[in-house]
Amino acid sequence: DAGVIQSPRHEVTEMGQEVTLRCKPISGHDYLFWYRQTMMRGLELLIYFNNNVPIDDSGMPEDRFSAKMPNASFSTLKIQPSEPRDSAVYFCASSPGLAAFFGQGTRLTVV
Amino acid sequence: GQQLNQSPQSMFIQEGEDVSMNCTSSSIFNTWLWYKQEPGEGPVLLIALYKAGELTSNGRLTAQFGITRKDSFLNISASIPSDVGIYFCAGHLGNKLVFGAGTILRVKS
Numbered sequence: 001d002a003g004v005i006q007s008p009r010h011e012v013t014e015m016g017q018e019v020t021l022r023c024k025p026i027s028g029h030d031y032l033f034w035y036r037q038t039m040m041r042g043l044e045l046l047i048y049f050n051n052n053v054p055i056d057d058s059g060m061p062e063d064r065f066s067a068k069m070p071n072a073s074f075s076t077l078k079i080q081p082s083e084p085r086d087s088a089v090y091f092c093a094s095s096p097g098l099a100a101f102f103g104q105g106t107r108l109t110v111v
Numbered sequence: 112g113q114q115l116n117q118s119p120q121s122m123f124i125q126e127g128e129d130v131s132m133n134c135t136s137s138s139i140f141n142t143w144l145w146y147k148q149e150p151g152e153g154p155v156l157l158i159a160l161y162k163a164g165e166l167t168s169n170g171r172l173t174a175q176f177g178i179t180r181k182d183s184f185l186n187i188s189a190s191i192p193s194d195v196g197i198y199f200c201a202g203h204l205g206n207k208l209v210f211g212a213g214t215i216l217r218v219k220s
Contacts, residue, residue: 004153033208043154043199043210056207091153093208098161099144100201100208102153 004103006092012109018080021106024073025094033100034067034077035091043091049075082110114138117200117211124190125219132198132214133184140202143176143183148197148213157198158185192220 005024013019025032033048047057052069060067064083069075079086089107093100117134124130134143142161146154158169160176160183167174173186183202187194195218200211 031206035210042212045207045209048207050206093153095208097206098142098203099156099159101156102146104151104153 004092004094004101006090006103006106008106009104010107010109012111013082015083015110016081017110018078019082019086019108019110021077021090021092021108023075023077023092023103025075025092026101027073029094029096029101031095031097031100032069032075033093033095034075035093037089037091037105046077079108082108084110086110114204114209115200115202115211117214119214120212121215121217123217123219126190126192128190130187130190130194130216131184132200132216133182134200134202134211135182136202137181138204139180140204141180142203143174144201144208145172145174145183145185146199146201146210148199149195154199187216190216190218192218194218 007022030051034046036044046059047067049069067077087109089105091102091105093102115134115136144159145157147157148154158167158174163180164178165176171188197213197215199213
Protein backbone atom coordinates (compact mmCIF):
# COMPACT_ATOMS: atom_id res chain seq x y z
CA ASP A 1 0.00 0.00 0.00
CA ALA A 2 1.23 3.50 -0.82
CA GLY A 3 0.20 4.89 2.55
CA VAL A 4 -2.07 7.86 3.13
CA ILE A 5 -2.03 10.14 0.10
CA GLN A 6 -2.82 13.81 0.36
CA SER A 7 -3.14 16.41 -2.35
CA PRO A 8 -2.06 18.98 -3.08
CA ARG A 9 1.24 19.11 -1.15
CA HIS A 10 1.25 22.87 -1.27
CA GLU A 11 -1.54 25.36 -1.84
CA VAL A 12 -1.30 29.12 -2.00
CA THR A 13 -4.57 30.96 -2.29
CA GLU A 14 -5.99 34.41 -1.83
CA MET A 15 -8.15 35.33 1.09
CA GLY A 16 -11.80 34.66 0.36
CA GLN A 17 -11.17 31.80 -2.04
CA GLU A 18 -12.44 28.28 -1.52
CA VAL A 19 -9.82 25.65 -0.74
CA THR A 20 -10.30 21.90 -0.98
CA LEU A 21 -7.82 19.45 0.50
CA ARG A 22 -7.98 15.80 -0.46
CA CYS A 23 -7.07 12.55 1.22
CA LYS A 24 -6.93 8.91 0.22
CA PRO A 25 -6.64 6.72 3.31
CA ILE A 26 -4.95 3.34 3.55
CA SER A 27 -7.26 0.66 2.22
CA GLY A 28 -9.08 -1.22 4.96
CA HIS A 29 -8.68 1.45 7.60
CA ASP A 30 -11.97 2.29 9.27
CA TYR A 31 -10.94 5.60 10.82
CA LEU A 32 -9.90 8.82 9.12
CA PHE A 33 -8.66 11.88 10.96
CA TRP A 34 -8.02 15.46 9.83
CA TYR A 35 -5.45 17.47 11.83
CA ARG A 36 -4.13 21.00 11.56
CA GLN A 37 -0.59 21.81 12.65
CA THR A 38 0.70 25.27 13.54
CA MET A 39 3.60 26.47 15.62
CA MET A 40 1.28 28.06 18.14
CA ARG A 41 -1.26 25.28 18.61
CA GLY A 42 0.60 22.12 17.61
CA LEU A 43 -1.39 19.22 16.15
CA GLU A 44 -5.10 19.87 16.56
CA LEU A 45 -7.69 17.25 15.73
CA LEU A 46 -10.33 18.84 13.54
CA ILE A 47 -12.67 15.95 12.78
CA TYR A 48 -12.65 12.19 12.52
CA PHE A 49 -14.73 9.63 10.66
CA ASN A 50 -15.51 6.01 11.38
CA ASN A 51 -16.73 3.93 8.44
CA ASN A 52 -17.26 7.15 6.46
CA VAL A 53 -19.47 8.70 9.13
CA PRO A 54 -18.34 11.87 10.94
CA ILE A 55 -18.08 11.03 14.62
CA ASP A 56 -16.61 14.12 16.27
CA ASP A 57 -16.24 17.49 14.57
CA SER A 58 -15.80 19.49 17.76
CA GLY A 59 -12.34 20.56 16.64
CA MET A 60 -13.54 22.25 13.46
CA PRO A 61 -12.79 25.93 14.03
CA GLU A 62 -15.93 27.41 12.56
CA ASP A 63 -18.58 27.04 9.90
CA ARG A 64 -16.12 27.97 7.17
CA PHE A 65 -14.65 24.47 7.58
CA SER A 66 -16.41 21.36 6.35
CA ALA A 67 -15.31 17.78 5.77
CA LYS A 68 -16.83 14.91 3.85
CA MET A 69 -16.09 11.27 3.30
CA PRO A 70 -18.29 10.09 0.42
CA ASN A 71 -16.68 6.63 0.38
CA ALA A 72 -14.05 4.56 2.14
CA SER A 73 -11.24 5.69 -0.15
CA PHE A 74 -11.68 9.46 -0.26
CA SER A 75 -12.17 12.43 2.03
CA THR A 76 -12.09 16.19 1.57
CA LEU A 77 -11.60 19.12 3.88
CA LYS A 78 -12.99 22.37 2.52
CA ILE A 79 -12.47 25.91 3.72
CA GLN A 80 -14.82 28.53 2.32
CA PRO A 81 -14.03 31.39 2.47
CA SER A 82 -10.38 31.03 3.41
CA GLU A 83 -8.63 33.53 5.70
CA PRO A 84 -4.93 34.20 6.39
CA ARG A 85 -5.25 32.65 9.87
CA ASP A 86 -6.11 29.33 8.19
CA SER A 87 -2.50 29.08 7.00
CA ALA A 88 -1.12 25.84 8.43
CA VAL A 89 -0.16 22.31 7.51
CA TYR A 90 -3.18 20.04 7.28
CA PHE A 91 -2.70 16.33 7.84
CA CYS A 92 -4.92 13.42 7.09
CA ALA A 93 -4.36 10.16 8.97
CA SER A 94 -6.06 6.78 8.80
CA SER A 95 -6.23 3.98 11.31
CA PRO A 96 -7.50 0.41 11.57
CA GLY A 97 -8.60 1.32 15.08
CA LEU A 98 -5.42 1.81 17.10
CA ALA A 99 -2.27 3.45 15.70
CA ALA A 100 -2.84 6.13 13.07
CA PHE A 101 -0.75 6.60 9.95
CA PHE A 102 -0.24 10.05 8.51
CA GLY A 103 -0.01 11.48 5.04
CA GLN A 104 2.67 13.98 4.12
CA GLY A 105 0.35 16.91 4.67
CA THR A 106 -0.84 19.90 2.68
CA ARG A 107 0.88 23.18 3.42
CA LEU A 108 -1.76 25.87 3.00
CA THR A 109 -0.86 29.52 2.70
CA VAL A 110 -3.65 32.08 2.50
CA VAL A 111 -2.48 35.51 1.43
CA GLY B 112 -6.54 22.89 25.16
CA GLN B 113 -3.78 20.36 25.47
CA GLN B 114 -4.88 17.20 27.24
CA LEU B 115 -1.39 15.73 27.10
CA ASN B 116 1.51 17.49 28.81
CA GLN B 117 4.76 16.64 27.10
CA SER B 118 8.20 17.50 28.44
CA PRO B 119 10.74 18.75 27.89
CA GLN B 120 9.77 21.20 25.16
CA SER B 121 13.19 20.89 23.56
CA MET B 122 16.54 19.20 24.07
CA PHE B 123 19.97 19.88 22.62
CA ILE B 124 22.25 16.97 23.34
CA GLN B 125 25.63 15.58 22.38
CA GLU B 126 25.77 12.66 19.98
CA GLY B 127 26.00 9.42 21.95
CA GLU B 128 23.99 10.66 24.92
CA ASP B 129 20.78 9.00 26.05
CA VAL B 130 17.52 10.93 25.81
CA SER B 131 14.39 10.73 27.93
CA MET B 132 11.07 12.47 27.38
CA ASN B 133 7.65 11.95 28.87
CA CYS B 134 3.97 12.66 28.67
CA THR B 135 1.44 13.05 31.44
CA SER B 136 -2.26 13.65 31.57
CA SER B 137 -5.05 14.06 34.08
CA SER B 138 -7.12 11.71 31.91
CA ILE B 139 -6.82 7.95 31.59
CA PHE B 140 -5.71 6.82 28.15
CA ASN B 141 -6.43 3.50 26.46
CA THR B 142 -3.29 3.62 24.35
CA TRP B 143 -0.06 5.59 24.19
CA LEU B 144 1.69 6.17 20.90
CA TRP B 145 5.00 7.84 20.13
CA TYR B 146 5.63 9.54 16.80
CA LYS B 147 8.56 11.32 15.19
CA GLN B 148 8.18 14.14 12.70
CA GLU B 149 10.91 15.41 10.40
CA PRO B 150 10.73 18.69 8.45
CA GLY B 151 8.24 18.62 5.60
CA GLU B 152 6.86 15.22 6.55
CA GLY B 153 3.97 13.83 8.50
CA PRO B 154 4.44 12.18 11.90
CA VAL B 155 5.72 8.62 11.68
CA LEU B 156 4.78 6.00 14.26
CA LEU B 157 7.70 4.79 16.39
CA ILE B 158 6.14 2.73 19.16
CA ALA B 159 2.59 1.81 20.18
CA LEU B 160 1.63 0.80 23.72
CA TYR B 161 -1.67 -0.86 24.46
CA LYS B 162 -1.55 -2.13 28.04
CA ALA B 163 -0.82 -0.45 31.37
CA GLY B 164 2.70 -1.29 32.49
CA GLU B 165 3.78 -2.38 29.00
CA LEU B 166 7.43 -1.78 28.17
CA THR B 167 8.29 -1.95 24.47
CA SER B 168 11.53 -1.49 22.56
CA ASN B 169 12.21 -0.67 18.93
CA GLY B 170 15.95 -0.65 18.30
CA ARG B 171 17.43 2.14 20.40
CA LEU B 172 13.99 3.33 21.46
CA THR B 173 12.18 2.16 24.57
CA ALA B 174 8.77 3.31 25.74
CA GLN B 175 6.54 2.46 28.67
CA PHE B 176 2.83 2.78 29.33
CA GLY B 177 2.42 3.99 32.91
CA ILE B 178 0.62 1.82 35.43
CA THR B 179 -1.88 4.58 36.18
CA ARG B 180 -2.57 4.90 32.42
CA LYS B 181 -1.97 8.63 32.77
CA ASP B 182 1.64 8.78 31.63
CA SER B 183 4.26 7.38 29.30
CA PHE B 184 7.94 7.87 28.64
CA LEU B 185 10.20 7.43 25.63
CA ASN B 186 13.93 6.80 25.92
CA ILE B 187 16.44 6.96 23.10
CA SER B 188 19.80 5.39 23.79
CA ALA B 189 23.10 6.44 22.22
CA SER B 190 21.64 9.28 20.14
CA ILE B 191 22.84 9.85 16.58
CA PRO B 192 22.44 12.89 14.29
CA SER B 193 19.49 11.37 12.41
CA ASP B 194 17.48 11.29 15.65
CA VAL B 195 16.80 15.01 15.24
CA GLY B 196 13.16 15.90 14.85
CA ILE B 197 10.04 16.51 16.84
CA TYR B 198 8.78 13.67 19.00
CA PHE B 199 5.10 13.53 19.85
CA CYS B 200 3.20 11.44 22.31
CA ALA B 201 -0.39 10.64 21.49
CA GLY B 202 -3.20 8.78 23.15
CA HIS B 203 -6.72 7.61 22.60
CA LEU B 204 -9.58 9.14 24.54
CA GLY B 205 -12.21 6.73 23.32
CA ASN B 206 -11.58 6.70 19.57
CA LYS B 207 -10.28 10.26 19.52
CA LEU B 208 -6.50 10.41 19.02
CA VAL B 209 -4.97 13.48 20.69
CA PHE B 210 -1.38 14.69 20.63
CA GLY B 211 1.05 16.35 23.00
CA ALA B 212 2.83 19.56 22.01
CA GLY B 213 6.01 17.73 21.05
CA THR B 214 9.64 17.61 22.14
CA ILE B 215 12.16 19.13 19.72
CA LEU B 216 15.35 17.10 19.72
CA ARG B 217 18.60 18.48 18.38
CA VAL B 218 21.78 16.41 18.36
CA LYS B 219 25.24 17.94 18.29
CA SER B 220 27.83 15.79 16.57
